[in-house]
Amino acid sequence: MALSGACKNRGEVRIHESLDELSTDLADYIAELSEASVKERGVFAIALSGGSLVGLMRKLCDAPYNKTVDWAKWYIFWADERVVAKTHADSNYKLAKDGLLSKVPIIPSHVHSINDSMTAEEAADDYEFVIRQLVKTRVVSVSEISDCPKFDLILLGMGPDGHVASLFPNHSVLNERDEWVTFITDSSKPPPERITFTLPVINSASNVAVVVTGDSKAEAVHLAIDDVGPDSLSPPARMVQPMKGKLVWFLDKPAASKLDRSQFSE
Numbered sequence: 001m002a003l004s005g006a007c008k009n010r011g012e013v014r015i016h017e018s019l020d021e022l023s024t025d026l027a028d029y030i031a032e033l034s035e036a037s038v039k040e041r042g043v044f045a046i047a048l049s050g051g052s053l054v055g056l057m058r059k060l061c062d063a064p065y066n067k068t069v070d071w072a073k074w075y076i077f078w079a080d081e082r083v084v085a086k087t088h089a090d091s092n093y094k095l096a097k098d099g100l101l102s103k104v105p106i107i108p109s110h111v112h113s114i115n116d117s118m119t120a121e122e123a124a125d126d127y128e129f130v131i132r133q134l135v136k137t138r139v140v141s142v143s144e145i146s147d148c149p150k151f152d153l154i155l156l157g158m159g160p161d162g163h164v165a166s167l168f169p170n171h172s173v174l175n176e177r178d179e180w181v182t183f184i185t186d187s188s189k190p191p192p193e194r195i196t197f198t199l200p201v202i203n204s205a206s207n208v209a210v211v212v213t214g215d216s217k218a219e220a221v222h223l224a225i226d227d228v229g230p231d232s233l234s235p236p237a238r239m240v241q242p243m244k245g246k247l248v249w250f251l252d253k254p255a256a257s258k259l260d261r262s263q264f265s266e
């Protein structure tokens, strides 16, 4: 790793020399959390995002992880989904299925994707109901402080505008405090209809990783992590602040190019 550091209230930041190095570090991190969670709770409840994240998780399909990870204990969720058919090129489920889930021995009934035959509003309600049932049986743990589900790991990407999951800048959905899963019909990035975990759910997780690469995201990374002043400038990614959990940023050098480096060590 090129550089790493802990930023005040912004978690651990890992800056990688290359995408290859980032992918290896990300696979190691996920495998370690999986092992710890299976040891402690007997299961690993992980929420994925779409976009570039899935490609960066590709090393999990290869040795040693394909053999050493206890895939049968994994329960898969999505932090956000586009309201399209599961076979559509825009589907976050399809992306994960093609890039990861079809290549490792995950139990199909442990894959909890969004119902693609419903409206956005119905699909959000339905997905929250599914998660509530799994909280009751403790497949997903519950937060001691917020009453929200406590996922073992939520993996997020970030867009150049600083959006995470389908929480976009200046959208009223950022203020949602009651629902676990909500919906939008006016996403600034197509497709317009999406469902998304809310901030209280993201911030109740045991671990949150934000994986960001490329120089088009450098300004948003700077605004999300550095001490930049008024919160009104904050991208949604800055609102990712796990209450008790651990936050780790996985960056490549171009994404980290506008960060204040004084806080990092080799």
Ligand SMILES: O=C1O[C@H](COP(=O)(O)O)[C@@H](O)[C@H](O)[C@H]1O
Pocket (backbone or CB within 6 Å): 049, 050, 051, 052, 053, 080, 081, 082, 092, 156, 157, 158, 159, 160, 163, 164, 165, 166, 189
């Ligand atoms: O639309 C979305 O975008 C973000 C970021 O995607 P990326 O390709 O720029 O990494 C993604 O995290 C989210 O899940 C997705 O729905």
